[in-house]
Amino acid sequence: xxxxxxxxxxxxxxxxxxxxxxxxxxxxxxxxxxxxxxxxxxxxxxxxxxxxxxxxxxxxxxxxxxxxxxxxxxxxxxxxxxxxxxxxxxxxxxxxxxxxxxxxxxxxxxxxxxxxxxxxxxxxxxxxxxxxxxxxxxxxxxxxxxxxxxxxxxxxxxxxxxxxxxxxxxxxxxxxxxxxxxxxxxxxxxxxxxxxxxxxxxxxxxxxxxxxxxxxxxxxxxxxxxxxxxxxxxxxxxxxxxxxxxxxxxxxxxxxxxxxxxxxxxxxxxxxxxxxxxxxxxxxxxxxxxxxxxxxxxxxxxxxxxxxxxxxxxxxxxxxxxxxxxxxxxxxxxxxxxxxxxxxxxxxxxxxxxxxxxxxxxxxxxxxxxxxxxxxxxxxxxx
Numbered sequence: 001x002x003x004x005x006x007x008x009x010x011x012x013x014x015x016x017x018x019x020x021x022x023x024x025x026x027x028x029x030x031x032x033x034x035x036x037x038x039x040x041x042x043x044x045x046x047x048x049x050x051x052x053x054x055x056x057x058x059x060x061x062x063x064x065x066x067x068x069x070x071x072x073x074x075x076x077x078x079x080x081x082x083x084x085x086x087x088x089x090x091x092x093x094x095x096x097x098x099x100x101x102x103x104x105x106x107x108x109x110x111x112x113x114x115x116x117x118x119x120x121x122x123x124x125x126x127x128x129x130x131x132x133x134x135x136x137x138x139x140x141x142x143x144x145x146x147x148x149x150x151x152x153x154x155x156x157x158x159x160x161x162x163x164x165x166x167x168x169x170x171x172x173x174x175x176x177x178x179x180x181x182x183x184x185x186x187x188x189x190x191x192x193x194x195x196x197x198x199x200x201x202x203x204x205x206x207x208x209x210x211x212x213x214x215x216x217x218x219x220x221x222x223x224x225x226x227x228x229x230x231x232x233x234x235x236x237x238x239x240x241x242x243x244x245x246x247x248x249x250x251x252x253x254x255x256x257x258x259x260x261x262x263x264x265x266x267x268x269x270x271x272x273x274x275x276x277x278x279x280x281x282x283x284x285x286x287x288x289x290x291x292x293x294x295x296x297x298x299x300x301x302x303x304x305x306x307x308x309x310x311x312x313x314x315x316x317x318x319x320x321x322x323x324x325x326x327x328x329x330x331x332x333x334x335x336x337x338x339x340x341x342x343x344x345x346x347x348x349x350x351x352x353x354x355x356x357x358x359x360x361x362x363x364x365x366x367x368x369x370x371x372x373x374x375x376x377x378x379x380x381x382x383x
Contacts, residue, residue, distance in 0.1 A: 019144050019145060019146035020105070020106065020107060020108075020144070020145045020146070021058065021059075021107045021108075021142060021143070021144055021145075022101055022107070022108045022109075022110065022124055022142070022143040022145070023055060023058070023060075023107075023108070023109045023110070023140060023141070023142055023143075024109075024110045024112065024117050024120060024121050024124075024140070024141040024142075024143070025051070025074075025109075025110075025111060025112070025117065025139065025140045025141070025157065026111075026112060026113055026114050026117050026132055026136065026137060026139065027040075027044075027068070027070040027071045027073075027074045027111055027112070027113065027137075028040050028041075028043075028044035028045070028047040028048045028051075028070070028073075028074045028137055029041045029043045029044035029047060029137050030044060030070040031044075037068055037069050037070075038069065038070060039069045039070065039073060040069075040070060040073045040074065043159070044070070044073070044074070044137070045073070046159070047074070047137060047138075047157055047158070047159065048073060048074045048075075048076065048077050049077045050157055050158045050159075051074065051077070051078060051140075051157050052077035052078035052081050054157065054158075055078055055109060056078065056081055056082075058107060059106075059107045060078065060082060060084070060107050060108065060109050061084070061105075061106030061107055061108070062084070062087065062104060062106055062107075062108040062109070063075050063078065063079050063082075063084050063085075063086050063087065063108070063109045063110075063111075064086070064087050064088070064089045064097075064108065064109070064110045064111070065086050065087075065088065065089075065110075065111045065112075066088065066089065066090075066091050066111070066112060066113065066116075067088050071111045071112065071113070072086060072111075074111045075109065075111045078109060089110070091112060091113065091116045094116060094119055094120050094123060095123060097120065098120060098123035098124050101124060102124065102145065114131075114132040114133065114134060114136065115132075117132060117139075117141070118130065118131050118132055118267075118269045119267075119268065119269050121141045121143065121152070121269070122268065122269030124143045124145075124150070125141075125143045125150050125151075125152040126150065127150075127152045128269065128270050128271040128272075129141070129152075129269045129270070130270070130315070130317050130319075130349070131267060131269070131270070131349045132349060133319070133346065133347050133348060133349035133350065133351055134346070134350065134351050134369060134370045135322070135346040135347050135351055136347065136349070137157075138156045138157045138158070138159070138160040138162070139154065139156070139157075140154070140155050140156065140157050141153070141154055142154070142155070161307065161320060161322075162320070164307060164320075165307075166282075166284050166307055166308055166309055167305075167306040167307045167308060168284075169298070169299050169306055170299065171230075171231075171232055171294070171297040171298070171299065172296075172297050172298070172299050172361070173229070173297065175296050175297050175361035176199065176201075176206065176294075176297060177199055177296065177360075177361060177362040177380075177382070178199050178200065178201065178382065178383045179198075179199060179380065179381050179382040179383040180196060180197070180198050180199075180380065180381045180383075181196070181197040181199075181362060181363060181377060181379075181380050182194065182195075182196050182197075182377070182378050182379045182380070183195045183196070183197070183366070183375040183376060183377055183378060184334060184375070184376045184378050185212065185214055185373075185374075185375060186373065186374040186375070186376060187372055187373055188372040189372075189374075192214055192216055192217070193212065193213050193214030193215065193216075193217070193219065194212075194213055194214075194378075195210065195211070195212045195213075195375055196209075196210070196211045196212075197209070197210055197293055197363070198210075198211070199293070199383075200383070201229070202226075204228065204229045204230075205226045205227060205228060205229055205235060206226070206227050206228075206229055206232070206290070206294070207224070207225075207226050208224070208225050208226075208227070208289065208290055208293045208294070209222070209223065209224045209225075210222075210223045210289060210293060211223075217243075217244075218242055218243070218244065219241075219242065219243045220241045220242050220243075221239060221240070221241035221242070221243060221247060222239070222240050222241050223237070223238070223239040223249075223289055224237070224238050224239075225237045225238075225287055225289050225290045225293075227286075227287065227290045227294075232286055232290060232291070232294065232297070233253070233284075233286065234251075234253045234258075234286065234287035234290060234311070235252070235253055236251070236252050236253070237249065237250070237251045237252075237260075237287060237289065237313050238250050239289075239313060243264065243265060244265040245264070245265035246263065247263065247264045247265075248261070248262075248263040248264075248274075249261070249262045249263070249264065249313045249314070251277070251311075251313055253287075256280050256281055256282070256283050256285070257278065257279070257280050257281075258277060258278075258279060258281055258311060259277065259278040260276075260277060260313075261274055261275060261276050261277065262274065262275045262277070262313055262314060262315070262316055263275075264314055264315075266314070266315055270315050271315065271316070275315070275316045277316050281309075281311055281318055282309050282318060284308070284309065285309045285310065285311050285318060286308055286309070286310045286311070287310060287311050287313070288310045288311065288312045288313065288314075288348070289313070291308070291310050291321070291345075292345075292352070292366075293363075295343060295345070295354040295356060295363055296354075296356045296357075296361045296362055296363055298323055298343065300323045300324065300325045300343055301325055302325045302326075302327055305322055305323055305324045305325075306322070306323040307320065307321070307322050307323075308320075308321050308323070309321070310348075319347055319348060319349065320347050321345050321346070321347045321348055322345075322346045322347055323343055323344070323345055323346075324343065324344045324346070325341060325342070325343050326341075326342040326343065326344060326353075327341065327342065328340065328341050328342075328358070329341075329342055329355075331355045331364060331365055333364055333365050333376040333377045333378070334376055334377065334378040334379075335364065335376075335377040335378055335379055335380060338355070338357045338358075338359075338364045339357070339358045339359060340355040340356055340357055340358060340364055340365075341355070341356050341358060342354070342355050342356075343356065344369070346369075350368045350369060350370060350371050351368075351369040351370070352366060352367065352368055352369060353365075353366070353367040353369060354366055360382075362377075362380060363375075363377070364376075364377045365377065
């Protein structure tokens, strides 16, 4: 659970007196200039300074960073304030580095990357951690090592949208596509499988079904989700099949309480085996599969974005998703050439781009940002 920042700071400082604290974070916002070693944006520089302010009295004795500008510049303000040299570590040798950190006396700050920080946090704490999205820059993990006990806290650096009000919006129901969409599933540009979206309605509900089959990777999944027609609030989700192991997911929603289980193979740093849940979630929280399949119903303009919260049945976590409209562009896929508009879902780990047909609203292409996966429409069959 995320705490209000000033309360967390008090907690951190009280812990300093009795234990060893290791703070882990991803680098701050980087310039998207296409280079392999970008510097920080203006906001990234502000975040780095805020981190220095936040940890200035936390008794930090060691600061580690990878050998990239974005991590070095994130660590720099605190290092300069404390007069501590920033030491390098190899992100490819996280298990060795974790053993070193456990043995080294004193409090430590480690600045890393979205694909290294969760795993290093897990190796130090032996507790499940959420993966980080390309748009996540505000997560801070605190591993507290006290004698034979280890605990883990998570909180936010500033600026953050963690407590921002979610956007109230009305779905574009006239854009609902009733029928079937079939996509090629591509990895690094090669077709390796197929995904099918099926859309129907029933008694005030949208009934959505996704069937995904990638034989070479042992993926065969069948998901069905029902949501309220007016609000898109989830009612029931089931997923069966296999993906690196058996999948058995079943959840039901009643008001803001979600109940059910999730059995799936997950990254090593996440919860393993079957997760049993009965918990209250943030009000107005939607469900991941339905939000993805209903991208063409999202009323996002080029001038205003949408902020929503979704629940992910794969790992039982919630995430804030920002939906942004990037304007019109023509896109060609096996099903034809379409006049489309492009929207981005950032925060989903991974973030996604969608291309939506303007003339007959439907999804025609999906691209995982910073990952080599793409869906391209091959055929569509309106009911």
